[in-house]
Structure formats: C-alpha cells, structure tokens
Amino acid sequence: xxxxxxxxxxxxxxxxxxxxxxxxxxxxxxxxxxxxxxxxxxxxxxxxxxxxxxxxxxxxxxxxxxxxxxxxxxxxxxxxxxxxxxxxxxxxxxxxxxxxxxxxxxxxxxxxxxxxxxxxxxxxxxxxxxxxxxxxxxxxxxxxxxxxxxxxxxxxxxxxxxxxxxxxxxxxxxxxxxxxxxxxxxxxxxxxxxxxxxxxxxxxxxxxxxxxxxxxxxxxxxxxxxxxxxxxxxxxxxxxxxxxxxxxxxxxxxxxxxxxxxxxxxxxxxxxxxxxxxxxxxxxxxxxxxxxxxxxxxxxxxxxxxxxxxxxxxx
Numbered sequence: 001x002x003x004x005x006x007x008x009x010x011x012x013x014x015x016x017x018x019x020x021x022x023x024x025x026x027x028x029x030x031x032x033x034x035x036x037x038x039x040x041x042x043x044x045x046x047x048x049x050x051x052x053x054x055x056x057x058x059x060x061x062x063x064x065x066x067x068x069x070x071x072x073x074x075x076x077x078x079x080x081x082x083x084x085x086x087x088x089x090x091x092x093x094x095x096x097x098x099x100x101x102x103x104x105x106x107x108x109x110x111x112x113x114x115x116x117x118x119x120x121x122x123x124x125x126x127x128x129x130x131x132x133x134x135x136x137x138x139x140x141x142x143x144x145x146x147x148x149x150x151x152x153x154x155x156x157x158x159x160x161x162x163x164x165x166x167x168x169x170x171x172x173x174x175x176x177x178x179x180x181x182x183x184x185x186x187x188x189x190x191x192x193x194x195x196x197x198x199x200x201x202x203x204x205x206x207x208x209x210x211x212x213x214x215x216x217x218x219x220x221x222x223x224x225x226x227x228x229x230x231x232x233x234x235x236x237x238x239x240x241x242x243x244x245x246x247x248x249x250x251x252x253x254x255x256x257x258x259x260x261x262x263x264x265x266x267x268x269x270x271x272x273x274x275x276x277x278x279x280x281x282x283x284x285x286x287x288x289x290x291x292x293x294x295x296x297x298x299x300x301x302x303x304x305x306x307x308x309x310x311x312x313x314x315x
Contacts, residue, residue, distance in 0.1 A: 044072040045263070045270070048085050048097040051078045052211045053293040053300060054147065054231065054255075054286065055098040060304035062096065062257060062274055068314045069273045081183055082107050086258075090135055095263045096270075100147055101127045101139075102253035106189035113190045113251045120146065120252035131258065138264055140257040140271075141278040145231055145286045148253040149184065152218060152228035152240040165246040166199055169225070173201040179217050180227035182208045190251055192227075198249045215240070215294075231283050233291025255281065276313055 047063055049055035056077055063073040076094075079085045082103045088094045101123045105111050109130055117123055120142075128139040151166050163169060169176070185192045185208050196202060207223060215234040218226035228235055228242065235242060257274060264271050289307060292298045308314050 045095045047075045048094040049077050053290050056300040058098045064308045096259040099258050100253035102251040136261045138259045138261045142254040144279040144281045145283045147231040148250045150230050151243045152226045158241040165244040170201050176224040177205040178203045178225040179207045179209045179214045179223040231286040234294045237295035
C-alpha cells in the first residue's frame with residue numbers, strides 16, 4: 001500500500017513539474033532552452049479585461065495580433081475592478097491586461113489627485129515607474145486616448161437648464177438624481193465623495209448601477225445625471241451631452257497595456273508584436289469602436305478583428 005501511494009506521489013510530482021515548466025506568469029519559469037532565440041519562443045498567454053466593452057475590444061485586438069504571430073492567447077473578461085486585475089497579474093494568473101493611468105494612480109498606488117497631477121505625461125511616467133519598481137510590471141506606451149470620467153446629461157436637459165459645465169450643476173444638484181458604477185461610488189481621490197467636495201455639490205439621490213444600464217437610465221429620464229466615460233460610444237449613440245470638467249477634478253486616464261515584466265524578458269517578441277498599438281487610438285476612434293459593441297450590438301471579437309484588418313496589421 002505504501003509503495004503504491006509513493007508511486008502516485010512521484011507521478012503527481014512529475015505532472016506538477018511539467019505543468020510549471022510550460023506555464024507563463026510573473027512567478028513562473030518559462031519552458032525552453034536558454035540558448036533558444038527568445039524572438040522565436042511561442043507559448044500560451046493569458047489576457048484579462050474588465051466588465052465593459054473598451055477593455056474587451058483592446059485586449060481582443062492584442063489577442064488577434066499575438067495569435068497571428070503564433071501565440072496561443074486565452075482572454076478572460078469581466079474582472080470586477082482594476083484591483084482584481086492587478087492581483088491576477090501579480091499572482092501569475094494573467095500575463096497582461098488593459099488599464100488607464102488615472103485608474104491605478106488613484107487606485108493601486110493610492111495617490112491623491114491634486115493640481116500637480118493633472119499633467120498626462122507626468123501621471124503616466126509616475127505610474128510606469130512605480131509599477132516597475134513595486135510589482136515588476138511593465139506599462140506599455142500610451143495607446144493614444146484619454147478615457148476619463150465625465151458627467152453626462154440628456155441634450156434636452158442641458159438646453160433646458162442652459163448648462164455646459166459641471167460647475168453649473170451645483171445650484172440644481174440637490175434636486176437631481178445621479179447614477180454611477182459601484183467602483184466610482186467608493187473610490188477615494190477621484191471618486192464620488194471627492195467630486196462632490198471639489199464641486200461643492202450634493203445630489204438628492206445616488207444610484208449604483210452597472211455601466212450597461214447607466215446610459216439608458218439617463219437617456220430615458222430615470223436619472224438626471226450619469227457618471228460616464230468620455231470614450232463611451234453610448235454617449236453619442238444616445239445623444240447625451242458631456243459636461244466640461246471646468247474645475248479639472250478628474251486626472252488623466254491614458255489607456256495602456258499592463259504586462260508581466262518577467263514574461264516579456266522570456267519572450268520579448270510580445271512587446272514588439274503589440275507595439276503597433278502604441279499611439280494608434282484617439283478618443284474618436286475608441287468611441288466608434290465602443291459604439292459598434294454597445295450601440296450597434298456587434299460582437300467585440302468581430303469589432304477587434306475587423307479593426308486590425310482595416311488597419312492592415314494582419315492579412
């Protein structure tokens with residue numbers, strides 16, 4: 001009996017060693033001869049994305065590019081929050097995910113948003129350096145667009161009250177209702193409580209909602225104001241108006257890809273393949289891509305592949 005059990009343990013140990021040898025991750029060793037050209041190495045990569053269309057599309061574009069180059073890529077969607085994605089990458093469960101500088105500046109790095117941190121380049125440089133030093137993670141160069149938070153209202157509402165800026169909401173805010181996702185409601189630094197203080201506003205009611213519901217809720221008049229994303233395709237699709245952040249509360253949110261540095265060291269081809277994405281997206285382009293999923297109800301995989309083909313990045 002002891003001999004049989006010992007054999008089983010040996011077999012299980014061999015299986016675990018073999019599995020570890022072929023796994024990617026921030027804490028695992030990659031398989032392959034050290035003498036092998038790293039540009040020729042190909043393995044399985046794991047991408048993650050949050051619970052809305054923009055990171056789905058961008059992560060899928062990265063997947064299409066990498067698979068065209070010979071990698072196998074698994075894309076897991078709907079991670080609930082940037083912290084969960086960060087923890088998954090740190091644990092080696094993911095190799096890369098899409099994020100935004102402002103999200104992790106005020107989130108994981110817990111920096112207070114002050115006047116000195118409204119410069120996009122300065123925020124990006126700080127986030128990139130801190131993630132490299134603290135977590136051994138690499139931030140790609142910016143993808144080219146700034147998807148920051150904003151307050152959105154119906155066009156007829158804006159015209160009726162003659163408002164174009166967030167400051168102009170202050171006097172009527174006690175009579176209004178506002179919708180936002182739970183992440184923004186609880187965020188410290190650039191979330192709901194600090195926004196109220198910064199703009200000296202107080203809404204009658206605040207409703208936490210999924211982003212898939214928020215835009216239609218304000219468009220249909222169920223709420224008066226929505227906390228939106230500036231690149232969300234539903235803003236234009238539902239004829240909403242973005243109010244100017246005239247008191248500069250929101251920090252910059254430059255989109256980028258966050259990658260496991262150890263994985264890049266083992267396979268630098270990944271960064272070279274994805275580099276075609278750096279700077280390739282402006283706010284208008286990203287809004288159009290998002291609208292195809294959120295308004296026109298196309299599949300995000302189709303939108304990603306069509307974009308890559310239209311750009312001539314793959315045949």
